[in-house]
Amino acid sequence: DIYRKAHKYYITNFRIVSAKEFITHEFREVTFDKISDIVLKQGVLGRVFGFGSLIPITTSGFGLGSDFSIAGGGILSRGVGVGIGGGKSVNIPRGRSYFILYGVRKPREVLNLISQIRYEYIEAPYLRKISQDLERVMMQVAGTKLLKCPKCGVDIIGDSNYCSNCGFKLKS
Template sequence: MTLKLKEGEELIQEIKPHPIAFIDLYLKFIYLVIISIAFFIYGGKLAELVASTPLIEIIGQLSDYIPLIAWAACIIIPFTIISVLKIRWRWLLFSILIVALGIIMKIELNLPEYASSAIFGVAGLSLVNSYRNGHTYYITNQRIVTELKFIRHKQREISYSKLSELIVVRGLIGRIFNVGTIIPITPSGLGLGEDQAITGVGVSEKQLAGLPITAGIAGGKTVKVPRGRSPYVLFGVKNPMKIKELISKYAWEREEATILKKISEDIEKLVEKVDKSEGELEGQEL
């Protein structure tokens, strides 16, 4: 445990994300390993199959590269689809890098092309697991602390006095495995993101002089939505509703203690004023 507790603070629970929370990353690298195994077993048979068909007359000398071409297609096409759907082109670049290294390894080192995808698959699984274990979430009787130690160190601390709301987000897989993300919301807006929708209309018209005039109107709206990166929320934790109830309990106790303290201070001030007034009255009587 790396969390340094404050005076009077007690650690209630230490949590790490469930593996299912990173299933999308795990599946990508598992796919690379499966493709490598498949071509290790069936790569040679694929070339023999093509050689025994009329396609050999069309392909000609390229028949020797059929396993390489098929392997490259199995790597690039799925990652291209992922990049388009998620609008993250790094996955396409990643697949191109795997294929490029596979070709280099085949030409320069006389290694099978699928060795590249096998290396990236195994290394990727190891990195994803290290990244997941780098997340640690602490719940104490005074605050929530989220921490990520992976290459860089990131930490977020929210005291219960600054906590305004807790949002639990669970997808379909999360509901099946009882895994979800708890997003702490503060009055300042931490834990909230924005979704924007914009639409516009434009009109273009030509004057007699031939110069175009263009006019347009655009409008849109912004919606605040609960959102946060894994180092700053309780991402993919098991039994999220129970953890939310636990946090709510200590947050309420903290709020109740603050209210009682305020009442106590107000009573003390009132007693001081009464004592002072009584002292002044006694002085006047004397």
């Protein structure tokens, strides 16, 4: 139980931070744009008592382990040998405990929360650009003067007091 309590997980609006502070200190930080998949592992006891493990898998394959099996055979006759063999590797979601959100209570709720934040994080830049483009077109149609924010360079309405993108104060 001491080892389990040595693991801490933090979900922010930008990333997942996992830390293990047992004998050594190890930290991992994964931003939502790097996560390609999240795997929920929940055994029988986990389903009964409401806990499980979440494995964030990155586009580079972080969070995946591999199993390799090999078979071979050979024949030896009069000092001459012949051998054949083959193998197969399978990538499966697994990793060290500080790379996995281990022993999470209500794992389905946490999985849904991470998925929701992940999609919002991925869509946010596109939605901001669409919003700015739409605002620019509407101002041009209405004949309102457009200015550029001196701090971030975004187009803003001429009578605005603050930049809608960075919050820079435009007027005193």
